[in-house]
Amino acid sequence: MSAPAASPFAIETRALNLWYGSFQALKGVTVGIRHGQITSLIGPSGCGKTTLLRCFNRVNERYGEVRTTGDIEVLGRNIYAADVSLIELRRSVGMVFQRPNPLPLTVYENVVFALRLHTPGRQLTRPTLDEAVERALTETGLWKDLKDRLRTRATDLQLEQQQKLCIARLLPLRPDVILMDEPCSALDVEGTRAIEDLMAELRGRYTIVIVTHSMAQARRVSDECIFMLLGELVEHRRTAELFLVPQDRRTAEYIEGRYG
Numbered sequence: 001m002s003a004p005a006a007s008p009f010a011i012e013t014r015a016l017n018l019w020y021g022s023f024q025a026l027k028g029v030t031v032g033i034r035h036g037q038i039t040s041l042i043g044p045s046g047c048g049k050t051t052l053l054r055c056f057n058r059v060n061e062r063y064g065e066v067r068t069t070g071d072i073e074v075l076g077r078n079i080y081a082a083d084v085s086l087i088e089l090r091r092s093v094g095m096v097f098q099r100p101n102p103l104p105l106t107v108y109e110n111v112v113f114a115l116r117l118h119t120p121g122r123q124l125t126r127p128t129l130d131e132a133v134e135r136a137l138t139e140t141g142l143w144k145d146l147k148d149r150l151r152t153r154a155t156d157l158q159l160e161q162q163q164k165l166c167i168a169r170l171l172p173l174r175p176d177v178i179l180m181d182e183p184c185s186a187l188d189v190e191g192t193r194a195i196e197d198l199m200a201e202l203r204g205r206y207t208i209v210i211v212t213h214s215m216a217q218a219r220r221v222s223d224e225c226i227f228m229l230l231g232e233l234v235e236h237r238r239t240a241e242l243f244l245v246p247q248d249r250r251t252a253e254y255i256e257g258r259y260g
Contacts, residue, residue, distance in 0.1 A: 094170035100162035
């Protein structure tokens with residue numbers, strides 16, 4: 001999937017609605033998320049931010065009775081078009097979850113797992129796999145610490161390293177977009193700082209969308225910020241502007257801690 005050169009957006013939604021059964025979780029969401037930037041989704045629990053995130057690679061469809069209306073385009077393609085494969089969509093739009101979830105395999109096999117899954121076997125020589133592992137671990141700052149531990153079980157790593165590894169295993173597929181759903185919620189202060197530093201390193205090479213309950217984190221890491229409330233997109237602006245001069249009263253009240 002590749003975006004038209006003229007489009008400034010990696011992801012666009014228009015009048016997006018989503019229901020879980022009879023409950024409407026998203027209401028008329030229209031948004032454009034720019035290429036190569038970090039965009040944070042913020043708002044109180046239950047506001048729809050994780051639901052919106054999961055729309056971008058259609059992961060919501062795994063959760064019971066889900067119905068959507070409206071449009072979602074990723075890299076200029078309607079992700080509900082008949083000729084769009086879910087496998088290809090999720091190859092292009094990777095996802096990192098709240099708690100690290102490395103596979104119960106070695107570090108090496110975690111990194112090459114998706115590559116093996118998506119690439120015809122005859123193209124995957126050992127040098128190709130070795131190069132992919134070194135490149136992914138280098139990009140995520142893990143190579144120095146793990147280059148001599150590639151046969152270690154990934155579940156034996158520190159939590160921070162496990163979460164970085166979950167990001168690293170996306171990279172051999174060269175995704176365009178990385179979705180992060182509260183990626184630091186299980187980490188301590190040092191682990192959180194390490195993941196935030198990694199996001200800063202990846203900025204520009206990937207479009208990153210992050211759900212966070214931490215307004216401080218949103219201010220630190222994101223270029224743009226989206227505030228959601230009760231399934232609606234209330235305000236979407238440059239992060240500094242949204243926090244310093246919010247245009248909507250509800251945004252100001254949330255930032256000031258009056259609810260949420």
